[in-house]
Amino acid sequence: xxxxxxxxxxxxxxxxxxxxxxxxxxxxxxxxxxxxxxxxxxxxxxxxxxxxxxxxxxxxxxxxxxxxxxxxxxxxxxxxxxxxxxxxxxxxxxxxxxxxxxxxxxxxxxxxxxxxxxxxxxxxxxxxxxxxxxxxxxxxxxxxxxxxxxxxxxxxxxxxxxxxxxxxxxxxxxxxxxxxxxxxxxxxxxxxxxxxxxxxxxxxxxxxxxxxxxxxxxxxxxxxxxxxxxxxxxxxxxxxxxxxxxxxxxxxxxxxxxxxxxxxxxxxxxxxxxxxxxxxxxxxxxxxxxxxxxxxxxxxxxxxxxxxxxxxxxxxxxxxxxxxxxxxxxxxxxxxxxx
Amino acid sequence: xxxxxxxxxxxxxxxxxxxxxxxxxxxxxxxxxxxxxxxxxxxxxxxxxxxxxxxxxxxxxxxxxxxxxxxxxxxxxxxxxxxxxxxxxxxxxxxxxxxxxxxxxxxxxxxxxxxxxxxxxxxxxxxxxxxxxxxxxxxxxxxxxxxxxxxxxxxxxxxxxxxxxxxxxxxxxxxxxxxxxxxxxxxxxxxxxxxxxxxxxxxxxxxxxxxxxxxxxxxxxxxxxxxxxxxxxxxxxxxxxxxxxxxxxxxxxxxxxxxxxxxxxxxxxxxxxxxxxxxxxxxxxxxxxxxxxxxxxxxxxxxxxxxxxxxxxxxxxxxxxxxxxxxxxxxxxxxxxxxxxxxxxxxxxxxxxx
Numbered sequence: 168x169x170x171x172x173x174x175x176x177x178x179x180x181x182x183x184x185x186x187x188x189x190x191x192x193x194x195x196x197x198x199x200x201x202x203x204x205x206x207x208x209x210x211x212x213x214x215x216x217x218x219x220x221x222x223x224x225x226x227x228x229x230x231x232x233x234x235x236x237x238x239x240x241x242x243x244x245x246x247x248x249x250x251x252x253x254x255x256x257x258x259x260x261x262x263x264x265x266x267x268x269x270x271x272x273x274x275x276x277x278x279x280x281x282x283x284x285x286x287x288x289x290x291x292x293x294x295x296x297x298x299x300x301x302x303x304x305x306x307x308x309x310x311x312x313x314x315x316x317x318x319x320x321x322x323x324x325x326x327x328x329x330x331x332x333x334x335x336x337x338x339x340x341x342x343x344x345x346x347x348x349x350x351x352x353x354x355x356x357x358x359x360x361x362x363x364x365x366x367x368x369x370x371x372x373x374x375x376x377x378x379x380x381x382x383x384x385x386x387x388x389x390x391x392x393x394x395x396x397x398x399x400x401x402x403x404x405x406x407x408x409x410x411x412x413x414x415x416x417x418x419x420x421x422x423x424x425x426x427x428x429x430x431x432x433x434x435x436x437x438x439x440x441x442x443x444x445x446x447x448x449x450x451x452x453x454x455x456x457x458x459x460x461x462x463x464x465x466x467x468x469x470x471x472x473x474x475x476x477x478x479x480x481x482x483x484x485x486x487x488x489x490x491x492x493x494x495x496x497x498x499x500x501x502x503x504x505x506x
Numbered sequence: 507x508x509x510x511x512x513x514x515x516x517x518x519x520x521x522x523x524x525x526x527x528x529x530x531x532x533x534x535x536x537x538x539x540x541x542x543x544x545x546x547x548x549x550x551x552x553x554x555x556x557x558x559x560x561x562x563x564x565x566x567x568x569x570x571x572x573x574x575x576x577x578x579x580x581x582x583x584x585x586x587x588x589x590x591x592x593x594x595x596x597x598x599x600x601x602x603x604x605x606x607x608x609x610x611x612x613x614x615x616x617x618x619x620x621x622x623x624x625x626x627x628x629x630x631x632x633x634x635x636x637x638x639x640x641x642x643x644x645x646x647x648x649x650x651x652x653x654x655x656x657x658x659x660x661x662x663x664x665x666x667x668x669x670x671x672x673x674x675x676x677x678x679x680x681x682x683x684x685x686x687x688x689x690x691x692x693x694x695x696x697x698x699x700x701x702x703x704x705x706x707x708x709x710x711x712x713x714x715x716x717x718x719x720x721x722x723x724x725x726x727x728x729x730x731x732x733x734x735x736x737x738x739x740x741x742x743x744x745x746x747x748x749x750x751x752x753x754x755x756x757x758x759x760x761x762x763x764x765x766x767x768x769x770x771x772x773x774x775x776x777x778x779x780x781x782x783x784x785x786x787x788x789x790x791x792x793x794x795x796x797x798x799x800x801x802x803x804x805x806x807x808x809x810x811x812x813x814x815x816x817x818x819x820x821x822x823x824x825x826x827x828x829x830x831x832x833x834x835x836x837x838x839x840x841x842x843x844x845x846x847x848x849x850x851x852x853x854x855x856x857x858x859x860x
Contacts, residue, residue: 290507396723
């Protein structure tokens with residue numbers, strides 16, 4: 168009889184892990200709280216560094232999970248630890264006796280309105296990275312040519328005041344990608360990126376950064392935005408500091424894009440509370456070991472993949488999902504071959 | 507501007523303000539610059555609204571100006587503050603209301619420091635006992651006097667004789683609100699509406715019929731900034747900050763400015779004279795400035811107090827254009843008469859500012 172594996176979360180990590188577990192011969196039950204699978208990937212338009220379609224990437228992941236029992240709009244109602252397995256009751260009324268559980272609850276975007284000084288939800292022209300992706304995806308960008316557009320990096324990341332001293336890892340590359348994309352749509356607009364440090368660490372990320380400067384003329388300003396206000400003609404007055412020239416700066420923009428970072432997901436926290444899963448200071452779940460057992464929790468048979476253990480890029484997330492599938496396979500073989 | 511977004515933020519920064527029974531402490535600066543404002547506060551709260559607001563002649567300065575000028579160490583200002591709180595307890599009160607924003611900020615800072623460093627609190631309690639033989643106490647509720655007027659704004663509106671409305675056009679008056687930096691910029695949760703979009707003065711203006719102006723330099727300092735003014739050589743910074751604010755608000759054609767800090771109404775008022783004399787520039791209509799008020803003065807005008815009893819003749823910028831807009835009667839001949847009709851003399855007239 169095939170062992171049951173419960174996967175919580177139908178984003179990229181949950182999908183990729185499910186596909187691999189299915190290939191390894193397990194009976195996978197995947198639950199997703201939203202109507203559709205895909206997590207944040209389903210809401211994105213294009214992906215850094217190459218600008219590939221998020222939809223095509225998601226479709227490729229979805230193809231691989233055919234045969235997996237997927238329940239959308241379903242959450243974990245309750246879960247009990249048994250001797251060698253987990254008894255999970257789902258919100259759709261189904262009970263699953265799982266020999267292993269994989270938590271792939273991902274992240275929530277930082278609520279940009281918490282950085283009140285940036286005016287998200289107050290000024291029409293202030294949007295988030297997710298809003299801009301939606302505008303690209305739905306082809307709803309303003310038709311009126313903006314004169315100037317700004318991107319604010321590290322919104323709710325590396326910010327102790329916002330309760331998150333950690334880097335969200337994806338915002339720099341996303342900002343540079345989106346800056347190039349808006350410049351393609353509005354070639355005459357001045358585009359500014361306000362950054363603390365540019366963390367373009369991945370393969371081809373640095374190329375993207377150079378391209379943004381050389382081909383698109385994006386202006387990179389090393390300094391944080393201090394406040395945003397609205398001018399009499401409805402534009403945005405943005406104050407910042409250019410720390411390289413040690414000068415305060417004031418610029419009028421038509422659109423300001425806030426790069427909202429990653430926070431632990433509320434749905435993940437709900438699961439964590441049921442099993443008393445430990446978290447680190449940043450609120451993300453703690454792995455059994457941060458080097459050798461990243462996919463393992465401190466509970467036997469309970470595993471993690473993706474951004475539930477901290478901010479990750481999509482390639483990192485997919486690697487972790489594959490790695491988690493291998494770890495689960497190893498655990499099942501060790502645990503259930505004892506008989 | 508998405509008004510609903512602001513309301514959402516305001517909902518997050520609600521502050522518990524008890525209805526009644528307060529120990530009141532005055533402000534050193536306001537007693538000098540706007541003495542009638544404090545008298546009006548006491549008259550409105552005690553006599554018009556029937557509240558129990560107690561004050562004693564034994565209270566002193568909070569030491570804020572000396573503290574922020576590095577003239578006294580923090581422990582000294584904390585001991586002064588501990589004495590104020592001890593007087594509150596001695597007279598049987600647990601709600602503390604202060605007239606000054608500098609004091610309010612320093613009280614918040616002190617209470618927060620004591621919370622974080624209990625050993626320092628104990629040391630201050632010891633200092634207090636040794637120096638004054640008073641028992642250490644902390645207020646159950648600390649509020650600024652503008653918090654109380656905000657709390658009573660609808661009661662004031664119910665007793666109002668005038669509205670913040672242009673009587674000729676029927677349009678709401680266009681009002682710039684300016685909170686003192688030390689009201690909520692240091693501790694956003696201690697101010698009504700927080701620091702970025704404070705509601706304390708907005709709530710009064712909305713309740714009394716006016717319309718708030720949101721201009722780009724709304725958050726900018728009035729220009730006082732302590733060292734910007736207290737050190738003579740820095741006063742250029744002070745006036746240039748004020749100038750920046752007026753240049754930013756000018757396109758919105760404000761009818762008036764309302765403030766809740768001792769320094770802000772003074773500097774926003776007096777520097778208009780300096781700007782007019784040095785630059786030849788005025789920001790009001792027909793060569794006038796934009797009149798600047800304390801919240802008590804605005805409450806007093808709305809409730810029908812005589813403008814000269816409110817001390818509006820001590821302002822640099824003439825208030826008559828605003829009184830005319832609101833339809834408030836006044837006797838120009840009595841403008842510079844003191845108590846019992848004593849002639850106070852006429853101030854010199856500026857060249858540019860009417």
